Amino acid sequence: xxxxxxxxxxxxxxxxxxxxxxxxxxxxxxxxxxxxxxxxxxxxxxxxxxxxxxxxxxxxxxxxxxxxxxxxxxxxxxxxxxxxxxxxxxxxxxxxxxxxxxxxxxxxxxxxxxxxxxxxxxxxxxxxxxxxxxxxxxxxxxxxxxxxxxxxxxxxxxxxxxxxxxxxxxxxxxxxxxxxxxxx
Numbered sequence: 001x002x003x004x005x006x007x008x009x010x011x012x013x014x015x016x017x018x019x020x021x022x023x024x025x026x027x028x029x030x031x032x033x034x035x036x037x038x039x040x041x042x043x044x045x046x047x048x049x050x051x052x053x054x055x056x057x058x059x060x061x062x063x064x065x066x067x068x069x070x071x072x073x074x075x076x077x078x079x080x081x082x083x084x085x086x087x088x089x090x091x092x093x094x095x096x097x098x099x100x101x102x103x104x105x106x107x108x109x110x111x112x113x114x115x116x117x118x119x120x121x122x123x124x125x126x127x128x129x130x131x132x133x134x135x136x137x138x139x140x141x142x143x144x145x146x147x148x149x150x151x152x153x154x155x156x157x158x159x160x161x162x163x164x165x166x167x168x169x170x171x172x173x174x175x176x177x178x179x180x181x182x183x184x
Contacts, residue, residue, distance in 0.1 A: 015168070017172070019117070019172025020172040021114060021115060021172075022133060023111055024115060025166075026071050028119060028121060029048075029074070030074060031120075032161065032162065033051075033162055034049060035158035035159065036122075054166075064175050070092070071091075071101055090108070092105070096124065102116075113132060116132050119165050121145060123145070129145070129149075135150045137152050137153070139161065
């Protein structure tokens with residue numbers, strides 16, 4: 001690897017190699033793309049905060065040929081709108097049985113589980129996450145999940161964890177510096 005393409009020191013060569021085999025990424029919403037707190041306004045409307053840096057990371061993945069899937073146990077019009085804004089084609093909402101949803105994703109994409117990364121934060125994610133070729137989680141995920149993940153981000157949920165995961169995957173494919181240079 002050239003000096004200009006030096007990986008993050010927290011990313012081992014083995015982790016980067018595994019990331020290099022990933023072609024699709026499944027992201028949980030609450031506790032991964034958001035901080036996991038469920039906000040309601042006085043009228044009972046659900047409110048969620050998404051980080052713009054995470055959005056840019058998701059777009060980078062898609063622009064570089066990754067299939068991006070958003071999977072959530074909850075159902076929210078707000079989530080549908082945000083995923084449409086980002087251009088995410090695969091959104092599965094109201095899917096509490098995430099292991100079954102993961103099987104459906106594999107069937108839809110034609111990929112093997114080893115080619116798919118999963119980023120989740122809590123026990124409900126484990127049935128899908130355990131099958132993924134690369135298990136990712138935010139640094140503030142449930143401790144049991146953190147212990148079993150291949151990589152826990154430094155950033156917290158809804159505060160850059162998705163972007164950090166996206167950069168890891170781009171680095172694994174040798175695309176991180178090229179993506180960053182595209183903004184110069």
